[in-house]
Amino acid sequence: MGSLLFIVTVVLAVSSVVNSCTPSDRAALLAFKAALKEPYLGIFNSWTGANCNSWYGVTLDPTTNRVVDINLRGESEDPIFEKAGRSGYMTGSISPEICKLDQLTNLIIADWKGISGKIPSCVTSLSSLRILDLIGNHLTGEIPADIGKLQKITVLNVADNAITGKIPPSVVNLAALMHLDLSNNQLSGELPTDFGKLSMLSRALLNRNQLTGSIPNSISQLSRLADLDLSVNRISGSIPSSLGKMPVLSTLNLDSNSLSGTIPSSLLSNPGMGILNLSRNRFAGTIPDVFGSKSYFMVLDLSFNNLKGSIPGSLSSAKYIGHLDLSRNHLCGSIPVGVGSPFDHLEASSFGNNDCIH
């Protein structure tokens, strides 16, 4: 009994040692905390003492004692939020001291609304980083030019901030990147022409910026890309027809740009395409008559363009069309009817404001 107690005591002593972070990690965390102000929830109240593993949102590697995760989310179901009855709000900035946590794999500082300042450029030296998620703050400045150094990163999310400048050309070197979300910022300039180098990419959300130039042809090499959103930018030129041949692309939002030319028939005949929004562009020509029994669109929005000709008869052979909008074009002729017509539940407004539809 006495020796068991002794062993238990030793184990407890060892495990409390195991949970304390290195002095330099601890100092970096405290410098990070000092640059932020979180007035409503008290999430930093636990950031005291030597046991950093029990600090809110901090995780240590159990073998090395090094800080590996910072996970601070302002929209969360954690009891701390329920108790306060509100979502998170923080001001201040992200201290570059955070880059001293050189074993970080996940850096998540999301949805705090008021965090301003720049993304510290030194984050590109965090070579173990897999997730960098800074969505929903008020960050300004540019994405660090050498972001392409982050060879292990799978998720890069800086959406819903006020980031300016260009998409750094080095971004195409992020060999492990699966999820890129830069939406709702003030990014300008063109998409890198070799964007198609991002061979692991499955979601690319670049909507709501001020991007110009055309859609790079190389995008169609992205064999895992399922979701591409370039909507609400200033992108011009035509849609590369190879986009319709992509193996898993199922959501394509190109609405509210300055795209022109004709709609590639491959986009409309691709049976995997489920959400296609080309609204509010300058597409001309006719709507390719290439729908078939495998066509299954949750959304097919071609409204506010310069499309002419008739509504393709093959539309009535589609398996399903959830939301169809062909309004505000120059279409003419009759709305096709057919056995098991996919239009049964659609409204006349889907065809409104054209030249002569009956």
Ligand SMILES: *[C@@H]1O[C@H](CO)[C@@H](O)[C@H](O)[C@H]1NC(C)=O
């Ligand atoms: C398509 O895009 C337009 C313009 O950006 C938008 O107003 C519309 O709601 C979108 N359609 C659907 C069905 O989401």
